[in-house]
Amino acid sequence: xxxxxxxTFPTTGLSPERRDLYARxxxxxxAPLWEVLGKIIPPEPTPETVSVVWRYDxxxxxxxxxxxxxxxxxxxxxxxxxxxxxxxxxxxxxxxLYAGLQLILPGEVAPAHRHAAAALRFIVxxxxxxxxxxxxxxxxxxGDFILTPSWTYHDHGNPGDVPVIWLDGLDVPIVNLFDASFxxxxxxxxxxxxxxxxxSHARYAANMLPVDWTPKRASSPIFNYPYSRSRExxxxxxxxxxxxxxxxxxxxxxxxxQGGPPMPTIGAFLQLLPKGFRGxxxxxxxxxxxxxxxxxxxxxxxxxxxxxxxxxxxVIPSWAPVSHxxxxxxxxxxxxxxxxxxVLGLWREQAPVAS
Ligand code: 1HN
Numbered sequence: 001x002x003x004x005x006x007x008t009f010p011t012t013g014l015s016p017e018r019r020d021l022y023a024r025x026x027x028x029x030x031a032p033l034w035e036v037l038g039k040i041i042p043p044e045p046t047p048e049t050v051s052v053v054w055r056y057d058x059x060x061x062x063x064x065x066x067x068x069x070x071x072x073x074x075x076x077x078x079x080x081x082x083x084x085x086x087x088x089x090x091x092x093x094x095x096x097l098y099a100g101l102q103l104i105l106p107g108e109v110a111p112a113h114r115h116a117a118a119a120l121r122f123i124v125x126x127x128x129x130x131x132x133x134x135x136x137x138x139x140x141x142x143g144d145f146i147l148t149p150s151w152t153y154h155d156h157g158n159p160g161d162v163p164v165i166w167l168d169g170l171d172v173p174i175v176n177l178f179d180a181s182f183x184x185x186x187x188x189x190x191x192x193x194x195x196x197x198x199x200s201h202a203r204y205a206a207n208m209l210p211v212d213w214t215p216k217r218a219s220s221p222i223f224n225y226p227y228s229r230s231r232e233x234x235x236x237x238x239x240x241x242x243x244x245x246x247x248x249x250x251x252x253x254x255x256x257x258q259g260g261p262p263m264p265t266i267g268a269f270l271q272l273l274p275k276g277f278r279g280x281x282x283x284x285x286x287x288x289x290x291x292x293x294x295x296x297x298x299x300x301x302x303x304x305x306x307x308x309x310x311x312x313x314x315v316i317p318s319w320a321p322v323s324h325x326x327x328x329x330x331x332x333x334x335x336x337x338x339x340x341x342x343v344l345g346l347w348r349e350q351a352p353v354a355s
Pocket of ligand 1: 077100102115117119154
């Protein structure tokens with residue numbers, strides 16, 4: 001077979017007849033399934049995503065340096081992409097999700113746009129900045145979980161006096177898998193304040209809905225889930241028990257109108273690990289991005305152990321057994337593509353995992 005053929009399997013050791021057939025198949029844009037079947041349909045997940053931790057103390061100075069080199073407007077979004085070491089150059093943190101750390105400095109505006117990709121923000125540091133979604137602003141505080149659903153106009157601004165940094169999570173690789181990406185700029189840098197701040201909370205976050213309400217989109221009508229409330233929730237549940245042997249006290253963020261996930265492609269979770277917690281191994285098919293919020297601990301992921309402290313970010317690959325330990329009472333935020341896998345009938349979990 002000549003070197004121009006684009007086979008994805010080894011061709012050494014093949015009989016001359018087979019090599020010849022494969023070369024002629026190749027010219028017709030065809031290929032022998034029997035050479036690749038085991039690779040494309042493995043008996044269980046074989047992720048290229050690896051377990052990895054980003055230390056906030058190491059990334060923060062680099063992000064601030066980027067802040068000195070270019071403006072948010074120039075960059076459109078000033079973000080350090082967190083690239084999984086197993087997937088370098090693909091702008092992804094797992095096979096299905098993008099993540100990055102975004103900085104907005106005092107006085108800056110990140111201009112309004114919208115795209116097919118859906119985004120979440122998990123606020124890591126600083127107060128005084130806002131994000132606006134479809135004409136409604138919300139102030140961002142550390143630990144807040146904020147949505148930017150698919151095809152909603154959004155801009156960010158920092159009228160405060162300290163840098164504000166957050167973790168972005170987007171379903172970009174999923175949208176691009178389907179070749180379904182669209183984007184456009186808003187006519188104007190920022191959206192007008194068309195809706196009073198707090199309106200969606202009043203309308204949708206009090207276990208009630210306006211009587212004639214019908215959903216406008218597939219995502220939650222709430223777009224800020226403030227940390228003050230979600231933190232209180234995991235603490236109350238801890239006080240009242242029980243504590244799960246794998247997860248500690250773990251809750252999922254929901255769309256309050258139907259109980260499902262906040263967005264169709266991305267699920268998000270908050271968990272409290274009690275001081276001294278030693279979890280038992282668990283695995284699931286949704287590769288998961290964790291952001292530590294409070295406390296310190298370590299997570300055993302397959303054969304590696306990652307230690308983490310406040311604001312560190314780490315990744316659990318699909319189907320890798322994970323067990324968490326916490327030396328101090330800890331709170332972990334996490335997100336994954338679980339809702340997408342569930343709606344496709346693909347999601348699996350296993351606990352305990354025999355070691
Ligand atoms: C985006 O729109 C934002 O709006 C952040 O803050 C990160 C990464 C890829 C594509 C769009 C934002 C993004 C992004």
